[in-house]
Amino acid sequence: MKDVTNNFLETIEPVYTPGTINFDFEAFDKAIQAAVSELSDEQLDNLEYDQVLKEITRFKGLGDKLDDKRKEIGRIYKDSLTEFESKLATSLEPLNALLEKLRAKRDEVKEHKKMLRIDHVRSVFESKCELAGLGKDTFKDKYESFSKVGDFMDKKMKLKKATEEKIDTLVLAEYDRLEEYKANIAMIEEQALDYELPVEPYTRALQNDTPLVEILKQMKKDRDAAIERKQKAEAKxxxxxxxxxxxxxMAKQSASEEIKAVNAETGEVIEDAKPVEEMSSKPTEPYKVNLSLTFHGGEQQWHQFAKLLDDNFVNYEILK
Known part of the structure; x- marks a missing residue:
C-alpha cells in the first residue's frame, strides 16, 4: 500500500485573508450622542404628531443607511465562504467514497474477529459442559456475552483467567442445580410409590419451578384424601x-314360616297352609289357591319367595 503520510493532502489547507473594515466608531458615538441630545424629554412633549413622524423617519434613515452597508459587506464575505464550501464538498466526494469502503472493510474484519471469539467461547463452554455431564448447548445464549475484546488476552485467541473463572462458576452452578433437581425427582418418585400416587403431576410441578416443600405437602394432602375416599368406599x-x-x-325366615291363605276380597285368613315338605308328599292332584301376599322385606323378599315356589314346582300367576 502506498504511503501517503506527509503528502500534499495532509499539508494543504485553506488560507483566509481577513479584510479590513474602516469605521470611526469614536466619532460615530459622539455624533449619536449629539443627535440624541437634540430632543430633550420636554421638547418631545411639545412635538406635534407630524413632527414626531418626521423625526422618526430622519433618525431611522441614519441607522438604515449604516445597516444596508453592513449587509453589503456581509454578502461579500458570505459569497466567498459559500463558494469555498461548495467547491470543497465536490472535491471531497472521492475521498468520502474511499472512507465508506474503508469503514465497510473495517466492519467486515471486526465482525469476522467477533465470530472467531464467539466460536472460541463456544468451544470452551462445550468442553466444560462435557466434563460436568451437561448438555453441550446448555449455555449457548451466553456465548456472545463472553466474546468481548476485553474478555480475551491481548492479541491472543485465549480467554483471560478472570473470564474462565466466570464460566467455571456458571457451569458449576448449573451442575449443582441439575444434581439437586435429580435428587428432588428421586424423592418425589419414592414418595409417590410410598403414597401409591402417580408421579407425573408432581414432577411436572417441579419442572414449573414449584418448590419441593410445597410439592411434598401437596402429595401428603392427596394421599390423605385418597385414604379417606378408600375408607368411605369400604364402609359403603x-x-x-x-x-x-x-x-x-329375612327372605329365608319368611320362606320357612307357614304360608297363610287369605281371602282376596275380605283379607281374612282361610286356613293354615301346610309346610312345603308336607305339600310335596300329598297326591299330585292339582290344587289351586287364590292368595294375597304382603312382603314386608320389600321386592327382594318377593324374589326370594318366587324362587322358593319355582323350586317346588308351584305355579303362580300375578293378577293385575
Missing part, C-alpha cells in the same frame, strides 16, 4: 353387604 361396601345379608336372612 360393608353397609351394602350387611343390608343384602339382612334381606337374605
Amino acid at each position: 361396601e360393608k353397609a351394602e353387604a350387611a343390608r343384602l345379608a339382612e334381606i337374605e336372612a
Whole structure:
C-alpha cells in the first residue's frame, strides 16, 4: 500500500485573508450622542404628531443607511465562504467514497474477529459442559456475552483467567442445580410409590419451578384424601353387604314360616297352609289357591319367595 503520510493532502489547507473594515466608531458615538441630545424629554412633549413622524423617519434613515452597508459587506464575505464550501464538498466526494469502503472493510474484519471469539467461547463452554455431564448447548445464549475484546488476552485467541473463572462458576452452578433437581425427582418418585400416587403431576410441578416443600405437602394432602375416599368406599361396601345379608336372612325366615291363605276380597285368613315338605308328599292332584301376599322385606323378599315356589314346582300367576 502506498504511503501517503506527509503528502500534499495532509499539508494543504485553506488560507483566509481577513479584510479590513474602516469605521470611526469614536466619532460615530459622539455624533449619536449629539443627535440624541437634540430632543430633550420636554421638547418631545411639545412635538406635534407630524413632527414626531418626521423625526422618526430622519433618525431611522441614519441607522438604515449604516445597516444596508453592513449587509453589503456581509454578502461579500458570505459569497466567498459559500463558494469555498461548495467547491470543497465536490472535491471531497472521492475521498468520502474511499472512507465508506474503508469503514465497510473495517466492519467486515471486526465482525469476522467477533465470530472467531464467539466460536472460541463456544468451544470452551462445550468442553466444560462435557466434563460436568451437561448438555453441550446448555449455555449457548451466553456465548456472545463472553466474546468481548476485553474478555480475551491481548492479541491472543485465549480467554483471560478472570473470564474462565466466570464460566467455571456458571457451569458449576448449573451442575449443582441439575444434581439437586435429580435428587428432588428421586424423592418425589419414592414418595409417590410410598403414597401409591402417580408421579407425573408432581414432577411436572417441579419442572414449573414449584418448590419441593410445597410439592411434598401437596402429595401428603392427596394421599390423605385418597385414604379417606378408600375408607368411605369400604364402609359403603360393608353397609351394602350387611343390608343384602339382612334381606337374605329375612327372605329365608319368611320362606320357612307357614304360608297363610287369605281371602282376596275380605283379607281374612282361610286356613293354615301346610309346610312345603308336607305339600310335596300329598297326591299330585292339582290344587289351586287364590292368595294375597304382603312382603314386608320389600321386592327382594318377593324374589326370594318366587324362587322358593319355582323350586317346588308351584305355579303362580300375578293378577293385575
